[in-house]
Amino acid sequence: MIRSSRILFTAATVFLASTVLATDAMARNAQPTATDCGSMLNNIRQSEGSGNYSTNTGNGYYGAYQMGKSALIDVGYMRGDGTWTGKNGINSLNDYLNTPTAQDAAFLEYGNRNLTYLGNYQQYIGQTINGVTITRGGLIAGSHLTGAGGLKDWLTSGGSCTGRAVDGNGTCAGTYVAENQVNEACSGDEVAAGGGGSCLTAHPVQSPVVFSEYGAWNRPGAGSGNGWHRGSDIYPQGAQGQASTNQPLFAAHEGKLGVGSMGVKVTGSQFRTLYLHSYSRPDPKDVKAGEEIAKVGDNQSAGKPHLHFEVQVPASAVKASKCVPGSSTDDCVFPVGGGKRDPNGFATSDALSSASPNTWYYVNPERYLKERVPVVGMAAARAGRNQSLPNTCTPGQDVAETPTSSGDSDNSGAMAGGEGTYMTSGGSAAANAESDLRSLAINMTRQNALELRAASALSQNLEGRTDSAIAHMLLLMSRTEMGQQ
Known part of the structure; x- marks a missing residue:
């Protein structure tokens, strides 16, 4: 079971089924409704580990799916003493955190095991519980959040978000069920299409x-x-x-x-x-x-x-x-x-x-x-x-x-050559530089030499602000800038 393992989120949840989801005590980022395996796995990765396969918060839960020791033992990646078995080439925590395919496989295997722990899980598929349609993927997702026992409590109580049916952050199993409306059995082949590779692992700027x-x-x-x-x-x-x-x-x-x-x-x-x-x-x-x-x-x-x-x-x-x-x-x-x-x-x-x-x-x-x-x-x-x-x-x-x-x-x-060049507008440049002349210079130096010659001839008519001497100066400025590139 994965309880109180969740990374905390700050954005308010947009609930899919307001009654069943309204008991989520901790605000979290809602995920879009998934209708295929790849999207479902992406949903779980976003909710659990912010989409980052290398996530290790130090709380005993690892990777994009935030699987803990008991879950990893259950699917054969770890032994009871905490050592790694070598399954799928994973011999250490570092191996696990750097192997997205192994994490995807571990999640799917754990999900299938949880289905068996639910007993005759197929009896629930197709039912609507407190406004949420039950699907195979929804059962896998919900049991990943609270364990099979917690999801079973939610199912048999008519969708009550109490007790074992919520995780340590107050997220209800029904939230995950509602967000993952996937009826197909996921083999793992779909993962690449839905995001089975690697995200960027650092932000380009802070926050x-x-x-x-x-x-x-x-x-x-x-x-x-x-x-x-x-x-x-x-x-x-x-x-x-x-x-x-x-x-x-x-x-x-x-x-x-x-x-x-x-x-x-x-x-x-x-x-x-x-x-x-x-x-x-x-x-x-x-x-x-x-x-x-x-x-x-x-x-x-x-x-x-x-x-x-x-x-x-x-x-x-x-x-x-x-x-x-x-x-x-x-x-x-x-x-x-x-x-x-x-x-x-x-x-x-x-x-x-x-x-x-x-x-x-x-x-x-x-x-x-x-x-x-x-x-x-x-x-x-x-x-x-x-x-x-x-x-x-x-x-x-x-x-x-x-x-x-x-x-x-x-x-x-x-x-x-201009890949991705951001063309600053005259308005934004003038607002920042507080100078109409600077705005004109910025725009004119974006043009090639031929265009500048034509622009310099016309510049005398621009609001009476620029004479031919200034236009000539701008042309020289442009040539200097172009030479520096």
Whole structure:
């Protein structure tokens, strides 16, 4: 049984069946209703270990599913004396915490054992108890929370959330049953599609907050024709705008640290993550997850310091792309090297199926964060939510060779070429810099030399503020900036 093992959550629960769930004493993050095995496992991982396979809070419960010693003994991973049996190659706690597939398998095996402990569990399937439909997956989920005995009390009491039917944090077994409406038997083959791989194991900034979401097209306030937003704009909680300057950036996973014109990049076996707009220039080196790698700055985002965070994965890790411009863009994927201002620049399912396994794609960073984080401001208004999306963590295999993409180049060249460039608008720049002239400079230096020559000829007419001498100065400034890239 797993009681009082839960990691505490702070967000209020949106209850699926208000009567049965209203007795949850401790607020927790509600999970979406799962109707397939992969989604169910993701739900349990989020509720138990915040989606992090390496979770070890020191309370005797381990991994993404927070399985304790008694459960691990029950499924053959541990002996009574606390030593490891070597099952599925797991010979130590470190092995267990670093092997997502073993944790997935342990959870499913434990769930099937709990079904047998319920006796004739099939008698409950299809019933509605206190507004909650009982499914096979719901029984597995509910018994994982409170043990088979606690779930049985909930079932036989008509859905009463008392006694053994709640865990040590006050979460009712019926909560897990309601959130996991899965009728199929889960074999484990479905896990990869629903998130059986590895999430990022560290946040890129301390206590991150998303203020501009992934997948937006031509975001208002981000400059004319800014195209697809192929990353998430993030700042540390409580450090918006200028307060973000010099805040530390951390490697979200282990890998090789590289440096480019717009920021830094960490390349690993399953992920490439980009930390753009940083003005830090550290030496290339091997880094561990959670290691400080740079500072938040304002390179190419003058007037609004923040982290533009991008996650790239190889095609072998992309299972599908759901991209409906104007409707659903949370899970668009974009080939690295493709044009961000091409309205049709996202990858279709056909393109994905024919792509080389070593082609890299931009994916939604929210799906790979180690836990869900707040979404605020216009991002919350546009997305209609105040929390990042559930993470699915699909990468589950190492890349055999260095991935490439058509049109992609080395770190410096790719970054200098404008991957993920945040086009600061004149309005936001002026608000931060308190200078209309600075706003004009920021926008004009985004253009190429030919456009600038034309702009300088027209600049004399801009509200009577800029004469030809200033326009010439701006042109020189632009050339200097372009030379530095």
